[in-house]
Amino acid sequence: MSSTLTPLSEIADVLRSAQRIAIAAHVRPDGDALGSVMGLALSLRAMGKEVYALLEDGVPTNLAFLPEVATVLTPPYADFEIDVAVALDTATHERVGEHTKAALARAPFLIDIDHHPTNPGYGQMNHVDGTEPAVGQIVYNLLQAGGFPITDAVMQHLFTAISTDTGSFQYSSTNARTHQIAAEMLTAGLDTARLAQLLYQTHPARRLLLLRAMLNEMDIRAEGRIASWQFTRALMDEVQVQPGDTEGLIDTLRMIDTVVTAVIFEEMPDGKIRVSARSKDQRLDVSAVCGQFGGGGHRMASGARMKGPIQVAAETFLTALEHEVRRLA
Amino acid sequence: MSSTLTPLSEIADVLRSAQRIAIAAHVRPDGDALGSVMGLALSLRAMGKEVYALLEDGVPTNLAFLPEVATVLTPPYADFEIDVAVALDTATHERVGEHTKAALARAPFLIDIDHHPTNPGYGQMNHVDGTEPAVGQIVYNLLQAGGFPITDAVMQHLFTAISTDTGSFQYSSTNARTHQIAAEMLTAGLDTARLAQLLYQTHPARRLLLLRAMLNEMDIRAEGRIASWQFTRALMDEVQVQPGDTEGLIDTLRMIDTVVTAVIFEEMPDGKIRVSARSKDQRLDVSAVCGQFGGGGHRMASGARMKGPIQVAAETFLTALEHEVRRLA
Known part of the structure; x- marks a missing residue:
């Protein structure tokens, strides 16, 4: 195991050189899990990569409005091959779920990105930062570090990740960077009010x-x-x-x-x-x-x-x- | 009546040269009304000015935790004299309340700062900007324009104003500047999570x-x-x-x-x-x-x-x- 705080630029280098990438998060995914997976997946796809977004329990119905979530795969997984696997927001490797763990194991290289301080760093490369309010915030920083595309769909997912994991900027984990990112997304034209209405003001x-x-x-x-x-x-x-x-x-x-x-x-x-x-x-x-x-x-x-x-x-x-x-x- | 968008630097100049200032907002005050009044009042007091904060209906119980709200005056008002009056977040002059309107009239000069687009500009100097999500955001910009003190207590009030009037950054009025201000306040050490807890996560x-x-x-x-x-x-x-x-x-x-x-x-x-x-x-x-x-x-x-x-x-x-x-x- 390497350090648990590999610089994001190094992780970006690995992702840039890979062509087939699987990205997963924990079972019973929440906004940060789904949003981080799809935010990263859509950015890498925009670079022409073959990306498999894996969620053992699929997409929660309350987040089904988010873009391209129909591309999320659930078990049983097909026989795709991958170069690099990424686990996001998952404190222990097992928490991705049994089938998903097996699928990630097809890659010789696992990247573990998380904000749970108890995460031991189970990847070949790890970025575990317990001070981050959301993995979506780490992924946003990663995309900027790598100069990866940040499209409107990517922002929708990462804003959802950040907003839900901070209780709409209310929890104590919220920091200046969290608001800076929201400001950057608004400047880039993201309709955050629409997302907030769908996330918080619309319930069955x-x-x-x-x-x-x-x-x-x-x-x-x-x-x-x-x-x-x-x-x-x-x-x-x-x-x-x-x-x-x-x-x-x-x-x-x-x-x-x-x-x-x-x-x-x-x-x-x-x-x-x-x-x-x-x-x-x-x-x-x-x-x-x-x-x-x-x-x-x-x-x-x-x-x-x-x-x-x-x-x-x-x-x-x-x-x-x-x-x-x-x-x- | 002058223009309804007097530059904030000119309003700051008037406030800087005044010594006795009354500040009021609308009846049945909400977070933006109280927070804007007290944010501006505490900054001006920190400059050594004599400031009267007037609210016809007093401080709502759910905001009583905010600093120095015990200094808010309610009718009947004592016989104080003032050089300049400021009405905040009040779409028509009458909406400050009958007694408060009479008290503001003791000054020869009224400044009207608001974000209700219907505000006609009833002051000698007016800054009415319907694109602003909260008057607290205008007041923050005013304090920066004037180089006025922005203490922790000032930030508590202005954050409350901004956060409550945007539904914790959810309403469509929220803009990049709103988040930039929150980022600046966090960088300056404001405990926004404590405020959010008291505003949204604490109910009788x-x-x-x-x-x-x-x-x-x-x-x-x-x-x-x-x-x-x-x-x-x-x-x-x-x-x-x-x-x-x-x-x-x-x-x-x-x-x-x-x-x-x-x-x-x-x-x-x-x-x-x-x-x-x-x-x-x-x-x-x-x-x-x-x-x-x-x-x-x-x-x-x-x-x-x-x-x-x-x-x-x-x-x-x-x-x-x-x-x-x-x-x-």
């Missing part, structure tokens, strides 16, 4: 039904400091949930002024319970609590998988969390 | 109770194209609503992808029903429907006052609205 009615269920069913404890919700398969079936419908729901729980930590428990098809935890207080490290259950992540945003049933998992996790919350004083 | 539990009630009670008709809600005094009393709690609720109704128009009916203390209507379709002019009931406004955002009871007003208005919606085909 399902989404409001989920929000309503959450507000009706949410559990508030520890003197209002913990807000949580159990998202059951029964509700998923009733509402006919699609990937992407739940994005940002946890932010609504977090909004309550007394809340210092918000948790959503989600029943997975395999019966496992997916835990998503957020902290609003620097002193409360939710990754430590998730770590008690084999999970991890960032201090302020973490996750874990627990055994069901969901009620038992929730009580177990919330008890551990409440213990930590009570230590805050 | 009351706010979620209102949202829950709305989602439980909302009326969807005309094949999902009309979403509406009756906000009753009974609920207001139950939740103990404060000014600012309801801001943006209508945006949640608007979010449903099938919806072309969203309406909130609100029972006022005098028994009248306040109607707020939004359109998402350029072809649907909600101001025309509001006009049928003595109201008006913009094509996409309008209002009216109707006689109660609320259920009758709602049915009457929705019937008229549905008639227009069905004409869209």
Whole structure:
């Protein structure tokens, strides 16, 4: 393994000399995953390269409006050959998904570009920068470093990546460069307002039904400091949930002024319970609590998988969390 | 009246030579009104000037966290004397409020700075620029043009003004300069994430109770194209609503992808029903429907006052609205 902060110009050199490139991101892709993959893919295609965009779980319906997402490949993958593989926004190699990992392994050279600080650097070349708010921001810098084409479609994807991973420029990871990039994109003619409307101001009615269920069913404890919700398969079936419908729901729980930590428990098809935890207080490290259950992540945003049933998992996790919350004083 | 686009450097010259300055904005102040007034006031105070910040309706509770807002004056005003008056973000002179207008009239010179295109330019010096997304952005440019101090407290107010009036950089009025200013503020050390958290991610539990009630009670008709809600005094009393709690609720109704128009009916203390209507379709002019009931406004955002009871007003208005919606085909 080389350094985990290979200069972007060196990565650009490798991409420039390759002709067949596969680009992937993590399972259950979000805006940063899809946007980074397609932003890089469309720029490289504009240079005449053969580019395979691989997402184990495909394109979330809420992002299906983005340009050329119909070219994203999902398993089973055809027998294409590649010179270089790129994994974006994926903290561990396994997180690209089983089939996608196998497809990336067809290349003798893997580039790992990420902003998760826990990423060990599993590529032959790695650029892991935990200070970056979004991988989309790294990809934009990479395209500029290489002098690669930044078309309107590329900008749509990279703006989506940056905007969604910063909560529309609200999270603490947002830096001056984030706004500089947005300014450059506006100057280049990107219609950021249209993207914002499609990303944040347009939801299927399902989404409001989920929000309503959450507000009706949410559990508030520890003197209002913990807000949580159990998202059951029964509700998923009733509402006919699609990937992407739940994005940002946890932010609504977090909004309550007394809340210092918000948790959503989600029943997975395999019966496992997916835990998503957020902290609003620097002193409360939710990754430590998730770590008690084999999970991890960032201090302020973490996750874990627990055994069901969901009620038992929730009580177990919330008890551990409440213990930590009570230590805050 | 002079030109409506006096260069900011000339306005800065007038302010530099004045010693006693009153600054005001419109009644029912929002983030841009308060932030612009206090941003300019704190900069001028840092230059040693005697500055009176006047808001007819005072500081909204959701913005009370901002620095030095306790220095905002409300009527009845004391007998202070002023050399220059400034009206910010106020489309007509009357909109500063009756007492505030009288106080501003103590100065022989009024400066009118605004971004409402309908502002006629009612000052001795006017800078009305309808292309600016927020008056906070104009004030920031003014401070730079004059070389006036831009302290952290000044930035907190101007960032609040800019961020709230662009919906956190989402509205179509957002331009490259908006993001450049945010980048400059971050470079200067402003904690924009803290402000975003206080502005958007912190709500009293009351706010979620209102949202829950709305989602439980909302009326969807005309094949999902009309979403509406009756906000009753009974609920207001139950939740103990404060000014600012309801801001943006209508945006949640608007979010449903099938919806072309969203309406909130609100029972006022005098028994009248306040109607707020939004359109998402350029072809649907909600101001025309509001006009049928003595109201008006913009094509996409309008209002009216109707006689109660609320259920009758709602049915009457929705019937008229549905008639227009069905004409869209």
